[in-house]
Amino acid sequence: MPALLKVENLRIELNTRDGISPVIDNLSLELYPGETLSFVGESGCGKSMTALAIMGLLPDKVGRVAGGRILFNGENLATASNERLNEIRGNDISMIFQEPMTSLNPVYSIGEQIAEVLRRHQALSNKAAWSKAIELLDAVRIPDPQSRVSDYPHQMSGGQRQRVMIAIALACEPKILIADEPTTALDVTVQAQIFDLMRDLGRQSGSAIILITHDMGAVAEMAEHMIVMYAGRKAESGPVQKVIESPRHPYTQGLINCVPHLLAELTEERPQLAEIDGIVPSLKDFGRDECLFASRCEFADTLCRSQRPPGFDFGDDQIAACWRAGEIH
Amino acid sequence: MAILRATATRVVYAVILLLAVLVLNFTMMHMAPGDVADTIAQSMGGADAEIMEQIRKDYGLDQPFPVQLGTYIGKVVHFDLGYSFFYNQPVVKLILERLPATLLLVISAQLIAIILGVVLGVISARNPNGLASHFVTGLALFGYAAPVFWTGILFLILFSLKLGWFPTSGMRDVTTTGGWFAEALDIAHHAVLPVFTLCSIYLALYSRTCRSSMLEVLGSDYVRTAKAKGLSASQVVYKHALKNAVSPVITLAGLQLSAVISGAVLVETVFSWPGLGTLAFQSIIARDTPTILGILFFSALVVIVGNLLTDLALRIVDPRVRSKQ
Structure with missing residues (x-):
């Protein structure tokens, strides 16, 4: 089966005060129909930039695709015209954003905001689009959709707004759904509901999902493949189960150790919460020929600080970009 | 239904506000030196103390202030603003x-x-570094800096005296013949310069405000959502962004209405436009108290009605305003 989306050696450059920085450096990935791929990593690692690049929505004059290809069904989106991208966006590839509170337009009813995308891509009439919007609200489990359809965003909670965003994104049954930290702004109880919804509806429409998240639990539950990003580079990638069970890259190990565990018996002595010391290097250092994680890594040696590590293959598709990945398992 | 109730509440507030304006205006005019008796005596070519006393008695000016105020308000309620002796x-x-x-x-x-x-x-x-953007910035600078009467005089010199495109003053040409259409055209011809003069300050203000609110809205999350839906650039800008960006402009326009009216006094004087502004100017010079009070009352009325309309416009544009009440 051919890949639905194939990203080859993608490089995204961002204009900053200190000059041009590669926020994404030599990223490759493949996404197959119906599959869920997860991006994990700290903030500022370039996860959202990758998503925006696939959508062709990199901020004007600030970011640009400087190299590589983004092949969707063989068509290079990085060089496609804006008109062509407008046909794909919201139709073949759609996206859910991090901030449900501000992602809906406050001055239009949610029905209009759902119906709009149906009229745009499926040439439905006003009436047909409106009744499809009601169906979609029902599908994203908003109670009493018949009357809620003419509500405005400010009349809904954050969780409900994110459901509306999902309805908009899935309205045209896209081949790829990109979800950029869709639950970060929501209550924990609502988070699980949103993930359930995405998984169920994604399965129904056969959409492949790219899930960007901090939430290792969500990754384990939702995704088949994962990519761990660090400072714009791929640190580790592979099947979710394999990577979580035997992470090779010290950064992946750190991320997994950071997930706090609920203890059945609470004692006076609370275990120390694990953390990864230090912070992601600043953008201007992103282009350096070294392992960018070296400054935070307990295993780093001179090689790590003088040469960028290539990806080492550990079988079953698991690849880790770490000089010492073989020893520190 | 909600809109009717909201409007009714607003109207009640407006009436109370108007009453307060009346009291304030009357008190201020009362405190100013000189009264109607002076105006009448002046137009008679002078009068001695006894006649002045008589005039004051005839017009109720010898009554205590609260009684005068009460009488005035009573008359205004019956839409009687008094008589201009001038x-x-x-x-x-x-x-x-x-x-x-x-x-x-x-x-x-x-x-x-x-x-x-x-x-x-x-x-x-849409293009913050383009030519149009610099034009707006320049226009705003000029609009803020130039006093409106001076702009008016500049327009007069250029467009009336040098180019001869527009008449210098007045609202009608007495020699105009033909039906109502010719007459309307004539008035429009006379109106161009005063309207654009008055417009100049507010144009600067509104274009600046719209530019900055539009820039903010264009960077918002919901505009990104609109782009992610595959909508065309013009739909994103004119459907999704503009409706959000005009709210501050409408609010500002409502607030500026009173300033526009005071600006009209200057512009009408420069262009001898036969409106309330010229009337206000002349009656202040002539110390024609009833007329001044009447004009103040009408200006307040126009501003209050204008603000009501602003509120209604905001309700139409922004559903969040609708559900607040």
């Missing part, structure tokens, strides 16, 4: 004669300033 006409008639000319000036200037301001604001926000 023009020898009832004030209401005088004002109603002049009001249409001022409304024409003020409303056209506001509308043109809002529409042009929004258009310029949108164009410059």
